[in-house]
Amino acid sequence: MEYNEKQVQIMETAEILFAEKGFNGTSVRDIAEKANVNLAMVSYYFGSKDKLLEALFGYRGEYFKLKLETMIEDRELTSLEKMETMIDDKELSSLEKMNTLIDHYIEKIMQQQCFSRIMVREQVLNHTGITAELIFQMKKKNQELISKLIHQGQKKGEFKKNIDIPLMMATLIGTANNLVATQFYYRELNDLQSMSEEEFQKHLKKKLSQHLKKLFKAILTNEE
Amino acid sequence: MEYNEKQVQIMETAEILFAEKGFNGTSVRDIAEKANVNLAMVSYYFGSKDKLLEALFGYRGEYFKLKLETMIEDRELTSLEKMETMIDDKELSSLEKMNTLIDHYIEKIMQQQCFSRIMVREQVLNHTGITAELIFQMKKKNQELISKLIHQGQKKGEFKKNIDIPLMMATLIGTANNLVATQFYYRELNDLQSMSEEEFQKHLKKKLSQHLKKLFKAILTNEE
Amino acid sequence: MEYNEKQVQIMETAEILFAEKGFNGTSVRDIAEKANVNLAMVSYYFGSKDKLLEALFGYRGEYFKLKLETMIEDRELTSLEKMETMIDDKELSSLEKMNTLIDHYIEKIMQQQCFSRIMVREQVLNHTGITAELIFQMKKKNQELISKLIHQGQKKGEFKKNIDIPLMMATLIGTANNLVATQFYYRELNDLQSMSEEEFQKHLKKKLSQHLKKLFKAILTNEE
Amino acid sequence: MEYNEKQVQIMETAEILFAEKGFNGTSVRDIAEKANVNLAMVSYYFGSKDKLLEALFGYRGEYFKLKLETMIEDRELTSLEKMETMIDDKELSSLEKMNTLIDHYIEKIMQQQCFSRIMVREQVLNHTGITAELIFQMKKKNQELISKLIHQGQKKGEFKKNIDIPLMMATLIGTANNLVATQFYYRELNDLQSMSEEEFQKHLKKKLSQHLKKLFKAILTNEE
């Protein structure tokens, strides 16, 4: 699905507002005003507010995929498809691969905090509709990817047996989402108000990366 | 704060609906109808819909505390205050204490899933107002408790140094919330639809408990 | 169905406006303003604009029935139920009975011109929904009544055989509706602008009565 | 007024939709979509939706006239101008002439059912504007024609005196319109659902023709 400039403008404004005030807490008027477009344009371009949300879900998914392909061409190491390529790489250890995957997730979530918040909120309710389906597919894909990597590590003897993959997923996603979602409280609670926003974001990313890598290494490799 | 029967009825109905459809997705009319009370009673008893949410936050906190005191009298091991008592217990190892604390959290979240969902949703937005303050206090208290326990374990040489407590918190709460919030997807993804609801809840609780204990043990005690 | 004062006020205002400007040409705002009630009251009392129309159909039907019962008590000769009683009356000739029935119809239509116009308009479209069902039932009842009367007259040898009852119905209702609906053109075309409105209405009723009685007498009794 | 292909396409699509859902119940978008033309073309060609309706009224009138002229050339007996010629025909009896006129009306209405429905609906309201004027002129013309024919018959002693011409008009038009407009109910009420649509239309036409001719003959010729 291709979107023109105005449509993107609307979706990205909506994304910010949905993240800030929730879907039901945001009015079409709010979006139109903040996006500096006519009120009727939302219905005009997306049909309805619900469909705008669906479009946003599709757009972010699409955007991710596009980014992935781009990244592959650029020989960077942060995309999901690159992930898939990487998994078959014989040179890297399974743990190195897992660390790369973790960093990829963190990167994604940190770069799309608004959308992450929306997903956190939306997945809590409505298990029906297109958004739910998209969330489900995303989760499925992610779990498959991680499963593949872990099973490979186990075959190579680098990872232990008896890994509860769904729970590892919950920890990976849950920890990252929780920190991002409650960063305001995290900042207050740990007296980091003096940091600039940029520093703080870097700080979060680094902490998350270290912490999750440590967790995964411990679970995947240590003797009990 | 004491609430009469009708007030409790309204709050508990609101809790279910807020968890299901979100705060803004639930109308006062919905609540009144489902709670079988007059529409005007919500404003009459709570002043406004916003204050109803605040009251709910206070009520669940209050309710927890009440439960705690009761539990202490019953000499059970699942309350927060009991937690505090337990921390000073010389007989238990620090890891045993941590495991107890983990189970306590899991218990709390599993028993109050509706309220947990509401908190997950609400903490993502609005960092102002009474609810935010309540969430902040809750997080602070929890972090203090865990800090105390971990520092104690470190002093006793049972736990390693260099524990990132806020991140451990994020993992504890994030993993539990994520699993509870996305249990629908978890069930689908792992082909557990045949389980009865009760069995499934037990399954979730057990998995969560094993997983989080393993995680904490690994991080707190293992050599790197 | 019992309606309170305000509900009646809304329905009767809506009736006038629907007759004047059509259902879709009338906004809820128009109705509320003309009826001097709050805009939200229409939804409050009737649920929606569509349901207001349905209520109006029910109300006018109900109103007719109520009138009938009242009339019976008053021993008047203008009600539908009285009609039914009259049909079995041995003293009246079949033609006298038919004339009474014709006058009853004319009376009804002349007294409820607004509603008649609405029915004329609505029956042209939408053959679904509650309004269509009500129109159908009304037509069925009327046709049964006239059938009974005509068959009786035929048995008594007062009416000829071979009467096309559905077409007679179409003439009775069609002629009356046409004259009422196009009275504005009738007045212009026949230079009756000088008449007062009241005189004109009396004139219409008298003309209609004479004309339809003559038509029915000719068809029902004359040799070809 | 000459219309190009697209304009005719638009008008004829509008005619169907106006007949189906009413003028206000039909959106310009509906028309454009069903007519497979660009949305802006309606305004572009007709100026506005109102003017489209006016154009339709003019078009159908124009179309009728055109047909008449054609028919005259073809020596057929169904046109209005032929009517005018016929009236002066010395060979036909006045009743034969009237029967021809009745069939002509029925033919016209049956062939243009959509437009008839629109007229039935529109004449009930708005007595201003160009459409009202067109309806008025049509009614005037028709009444003059019938008047001329009846007066001629009276002069020749074939028709009785004391004919209420406007009421006869109301019966002619009212009966035909009523049957056409309520044909759905007529079919249901008289158990004709098994007929094919074509058969049913023929049936309607035949019944109408027989009925109206019988009515007119009785009124115009019989002794009272």
Next chain:
DNA sequence: AATGAATGAGTCTTCATTCAT
């Protein structure tokens, strides 16, 4: 000549809240 994009005004409906009783 024809149209895609855009829009202001208007639609119906729902909302949380108030208030007289």
Next chain:
DNA sequence: GATGAATGAAGACTCATTCAT
């Protein structure tokens, strides 16, 4: 203390129309 009736404000959405191209 409790509530039925009522309402102003706001909600999402649709409309006929315009205009630059």
